[in-house]
Amino acid sequence: MNTNLIHPDMIDSLGNFFPEVCTIQEFDVTKNGYNEPTKSWSDKFTDLKCAIGEAAGKDLNMEDKRGDKTVRKATHRIVLKDAYDVSEKDRVKIGSDYFEVLLVTEGVRGVKTSLICQKLSI
Numbered sequence: 680m681n682t683n684l685i686h687p688d689m690i691d692s693l694g695n696f697f698p699e700v701c702t703i704q705e706f707d708v709t710k711n712g713y714n715e716p717t718k719s720w721s722d723k724f725t726d727l728k729c730a731i732g733e734a735a736g737k738d739l740n741m742e743d744k745r746g747d748k749t750v751r752k753a754t755h756r757i758v759l760k761d762a763y764d765v766s767e768k769d770r771v772k773i774g775s776d777y778f779e780v781l782l783v784t785e786g787v788r789g790v791k792t793s794l795i796c797q798k799l800s801i
Contacts, residue, residue, distance in 0.1 A: 697728035697760045702772040723769060728760040731773060734795060753781055754798045762789040770799070777801050 703724040711717045734753040755778055757771055762785050771778040771794060778796035785792055 697730050697758070699729045699731055699773055701727050701729045701731075701757065701759070703727065703763065703765055704770050704772060706768050706770075720770065724763055724765075727763070729771075729773070730758045732756055752797045753795050754778075755796045757794040757796055759792040759794070761791065762786070763792050765792055765794060771796060 702722055704720040705723040707719050707721055708716050709719060732755065734756050757773070757778065759765075765780060765783050767780050767783065769780050771780060777799040778794075779799055780794050780796055782795040783792065784795075
């Protein structure tokens with residue numbers, strides 16, 4: 680579905696289009712008791728309505744060339760209801776699944792945020 684065609688006044692009536700709830704997490708580096716850097720994740724946005732699907736079309740162009748092999752990085756597209764300040768340093772949690780954000784695009788009129796992601800094994 681081309682979500683750029685959705686009028687901002689109609690976005691609230693599309694509750695069924697955003698059936699999932701997700702959390703956006705940001706990466707932090709803190710110091711532990713021995714003053715060593717420790718990597719951690721903290722919640723940036725919680726309880727966001729979203730839709731998730733497998734990456735398709737031009738999203739599949741996000742690949743790594745490794746010698747004679749091509750590794751597909753983009754595995755999913757996540758669409759957030761409304762505009763949010765999400766970056767490629769963030770990750771998305773939906774249920775017990777985590778996704779690395781590879782690319783962020785904001786929809787026309789700021790009614791959605793689209794994330795091209797790679798599913799992580801954690």
